[in-house]
Amino acid sequence: MKKPKENKDDSGLPAEQKEVSVSRRRLIKSSVAGAVGLATSAGAINRREKKMKPVLDMGRTDVDTSKFDPTTYLTSFDYGTTSTLPNGQTQREYSITATDQEIEVAPGVYFNAWTYNGTVPGPTIRCTEGDRLKVNFFNAGSHPHTIHFHGIHAADMDGVFEPVQPGESFIYEFDAAPMGFHLYHCHTRPLKRHLHKGLYGAFIIDPAEGRPEAKELVMLMNGFDTNFDGENEIYAVNSVAFHYEKHPIDIQQKELVRVYCGNLTEFDLLNSFHLHGNMFKLYRTGTNLNHYELTDTVMLCQGERAVIEFTYEHLGKFMFHAHQSEFAELGWMGVFNVKESTLA
Numbered sequence: 001m002k003k004p005k006e007n008k009d010d011s012g013l014p015a016e017q018k019e020v021s022v023s024r025r026r027l028i029k030s031s032v033a034g035a036v037g038l039a040t041s042a043g044a045i046n047r048r049e050k051k052m053k054p055v056l057d058m059g060r061t062d063v064d065t066s067k068f069d070p071t072t073y074l075t076s077f078d079y080g081t082t083s084t085l086p087n088g089q090t091q092r093e094y095s096i097t098a099t100d101q102e103i104e105v106a107p108g109v110y111f112n113a114w115t116y117n118g119t120v121p122g123p124t125i126r127c128t129e130g131d132r133l134k135v136n137f138f139n140a141g142s143h144p145h146t147i148h149f150h151g152i153h154a155a156d157m158d159g160v161f162e163p164v165q166p167g168e169s170f171i172y173e174f175d176a177a178p179m180g181f182h183l184y185h186c187h188t189r190p191l192k193r194h195l196h197k198g199l200y201g202a203f204i205i206d207p208a209e210g211r212p213e214a215k216e217l218v219m220l221m222n223g224f225d226t227n228f229d230g231e232n233e234i235y236a237v238n239s240v241a242f243h244y245e246k247h248p249i250d251i252q253q254k255e256l257v258r259v260y261c262g263n264l265t266e267f268d269l270l271n272s273f274h275l276h277g278n279m280f281k282l283y284r285t286g287t288n289l290n291h292y293e294l295t296d297t298v299m300l301c302q303g304e305r306a307v308i309e310f311t312y313e314h315l316g317k318f319m320f321h322a323h324q325s326e327f328a329e330l331g332w333m334g335v336f337n338v339k340e341s342t343l344a
Helices: 023-028 044-047 070-074 189-195 325-329
Strands: 080-086 089-104 111-118 125-129 132-139 168-173 180-185 202-204 215-224 234-237 249-252 257-263 270-275 280-284 293-295 297-303 304-309 315-322 334-339
Touching: 070 215, 070 270, 070 280, 089 234, 125 132, 180 257, 180 304, 202 215, 202 249, 215 249, 249 297, 257 270, 257 297, 270 304
Parallel strands: 089 132, 125 202, 215 257, 249 334
Antiparallel strands: 080 089, 089 111, 132 168, 180 202, 215 234, 257 304, 270 297, 270 315, 280 293, 280 304, 315 334
């Protein structure tokens, strides 16, 4: 199927925005959601279907992962280029470029995104508490952008009052603090537009003493409004609907798994993470290694995040998904495949 051509106006919206949409019901039927066994709101689907025109390529079963592979993204961490400053402090230097990029969020469904380094989410920036960070930001996009880092830093490094115009650059410099799981995103108005279009990523500051060894995974929950009506038609973790159900995540029996789970969903007040057949330790924001809750479901507002840790005693396939059934059936669904341990 040919991709719909796009003509942009000064607002940044495609002139054919009403054509670039996907039927919620067809998305559900064309996915593996039949195995989900969850209820969905027929009324909500019917209301939104009236405004939509389907473009889903029913003959395709998967997205093209040559440009962005959600499985690879799970365990990809950018530690920057390291050097030692005269005072002995470790400096980590990063390069981030904002670009306009078309991404595929479901088979045959394309979204005109604004990205950091060409992907949604952007690269996972990782460092250790106390490191000096130097982030070289260049705006190669069509609109003004910034980078706002969660955490502690000076006012002129906050990414709010210094918009970077197309073709211009800015250097963010600050010490990494406090340790925990943070986020970064564009803070240019209108905020809901810049976040929904994809300008966000994970920002992990490790404690100086480190964390216990584990299989670590980054999962950023997001959604996509494919017809620009202010409501999401597709939901996902790391941008591709149903990817982790079609491609289960392999873990080992009794292996410690640590998930950095954050919510960057626009247009919905809450999103959630629910784990089947197990309970997990919930470290909210990951800033305290000693205090946690024991649960199997967590609700997060936009910008909220948590570090989730668990091990599986039983072998087999176990679902994880949003506990809003509609979100799950529209793409926010995955599977952990627990295998016999090869660990010593």
